Amino acid sequence: MKLLLDIKDSKALHLFEVLKSLPYVKTTPISDEKSMLIEEIKEAVENLNAVRKGKLKARPAKELLEEL
Numbered sequence: 001m002k003l004l005l006d007i008k009d010s011k012a013l014h015l016f017e018v019l020k021s022l023p024y025v026k027t028t029p030i031s032d033e034k035s036m037l038i039e040e041i042k043e044a045v046e047n048l049n050a051v052r053k054g055k056l057k058a059r060p061a062k063e064l065l066e067e068l
Helices: 009-021 032-052 061-067
Strands: none
Touching: none
16 A cells, blocks of 8 residues: 655654664655645546536546647
């Protein structure tokens, strides 16, 4: 199982050390940029699922490209 934790910087180092000391836990810190990318992808998937369920209206791709 993989988990993504959002922890205050002042507390993160201590928790990271505790997790590293557990033999059954593998820790890998990620950059802020990577964390932000993961959150944006997660939001995009949630939006896609909402569109598929009819809870959110989609925009045609052509309209989006014309806006760019």
